[in-house]
Amino acid sequence: MALLCEGDQSGLADLVRRYQTDIFRFCLHYLKNVESAKEMAQETFIRVFVARRRFDPNRKFRPWVLCIARNLCLNELKRKKTVPMESLETYASAARTETGEVLRSEAGGPDQLAMTGERRALLAQALDGLDDDSREIVVLRFFERLPAREIAEIVGSTEGAVRTRLHRILKGLRAKYQGMRENM
Numbered sequence: 001m002a003l004l005c006e007g008d009q010s011g012l013a014d015l016v017r018r019y020q021t022d023i024f025r026f027c028l029h030y031l032k033n034v035e036s037a038k039e040m041a042q043e044t045f046i047r048v049f050v051a052r053r054r055f056d057p058n059r060k061f062r063p064w065v066l067c068i069a070r071n072l073c074l075n076e077l078k079r080k081k082t083v084p085m086e087s088l089e090t091y092a093s094a095a096r097t098e099t100g101e102v103l104r105s106e107a108g109g110p111d112q113l114a115m116t117g118e119r120r121a122l123l124a125q126a127l128d129g130l131d132d133d134s135r136e137i138v139v140l141r142f143f144e145r146l147p148a149r150e151i152a153e154i155v156g157s158t159e160g161a162v163r164t165r166l167h168r169i170l171k172g173l174r175a176k177y178q179g180m181r182e183n184m
Helices: 010-031 034-050 061-080 088-093 110-128 132-143 148-155 159-183
Strands: none
Touching: 010 034, 010 061, 034 061, 061 148, 110 132, 110 159, 132 148, 132 159, 148 159
8 A cells, every 4th residue: 555655556456456355255245246246346446546645554454445345335235225234144154264265164074064054054044133233243353354443443433332242242142042052
């Protein structure tokens, strides 16, 4: 980002290479449409270029760019008047590393694979039962692996409020699904 701020256009190319998968996946989470997510990811990088002089080098780039992507997606959803947030069934079953690689199950046999599938289905059911704001915080924390400070920047809250909200969400999920977990 420092190169881009100094006027070096190769800085933008480096940022696109490094963050395009994360931004696309993040936009797909909101828009539930591959083509729309691609468009919003491209628009995000255009906005990064336009706003390059306003970037604070004392802040981390990732939360800043995810905030831009989030705002673009929310505006697109308002414009289309669709229901925000996807059913997390697909997203939860496609857990990915930070590089975008799909995590492989270490389960050896069919019984382990079946149990893993059942757990994913329960996870999807639990996440679908959350309101949109709660689901967003859970996705940012556990799927995007962002710390509370960066989540707070993205959703426009404080770090303490995000931590408190996440604690309450997880406590509620544990209470609600404790019986199911014991049966697994």
